[in-house]
Amino acid sequence: MPGSTTTTSGVARLAVDVGLPLVTYYSLHAFGVSDRVALIAAAVAAGGRLLWEALARRRVTWFAAVMLAVFGAGVLLTFTGGDARMILLKDSVGTAMIGTVFLLSLLGREPFTLSSSHSWRPGQAEQLAALYGTVPGVRRAFRMTTLGWGLGMLGESALRVPLIYLLPVEVMVGLSSALMIAVMATLTAWTVGYLVRSARRTPQLRVLLPTGRGSVR
Template structure:
């Protein structure tokens, strides 16, 4: 096996790790900060402030490391920042739970809109974890129709999944008691994000296994 073939076999694993780690950091870190504090009894304002801070730290870190702004991390700052602003509007506990749906639903819409515009967020997530390969990823996305279709498909699935999560929470907010719904809301977010990340990794490996067979 020559060096080029060896590199070709290693690249799928590198791409998988880059994409999954990018999504986990860009989405997972702010959500973890929010729900850990929320379940620990912190105020909604404090939890949202921590999530916004985590997203901002991620944005600054990727800007420092890659010398460019991370659109995905910037979107998370905006989404949680808007949630922070909304938390001042009312103290209604059901509204605060619905705000969680606004956060994930807004993120889901962003996935779909940006995919429709030809700029899938999954590409940004992969590039931020492997900035040294960002240029290569961009070229592959624009020159390889298969790679482009795959990123658009993954972004569409993430968008649909997050909108479904937001819609489910919005319905459950009015069906379950508030104290029960607080825990259900956190579990719903963690489950959906974990499932989307796991499915993304599985689909990428399946696609590349089919290409190599």
């Protein structure tokens, strides 16, 4: 079905944007590569993805840009010294940056969830932008999901900082990644649930759901 095909294709693009640098980083770590080299490789992977999209599709993939910024910040932090806890802070810096990008986007023309939808709904970017400007329910949904992700990422960042100094480093190494995965999974589930509820009041939002069918009206 066309709706399912578009959704699958969009999710695949988003998975590459986010997953490529993460897989690069954790795979190299699993083979014993140093944190600095793994971070540099992840930043290169995110940068390569960003460059490919810019050249092939003539547009910026915002999630790829954010991942590049996150791992770039991690690389810079590794030069601050050999303190393992300081290096662990890179995760908090990264999620704080992501959260800040989400919240600051609320001051611009497009909230970040609308901008990111261009990656997983590229064929409907103009239509979604038009709906955002004309349908209050659509505008509220994009702004609320952007706000939720921004606050969630900042909350995750703030929670990690005291844990880094309260728990042993060897415990925090695994817990830091688990915390990030848990928060992102929770935010994703909340976003889907929120869109499902909102689509009952605003039918135009159904196109954003995994089972969405038909054209945007």
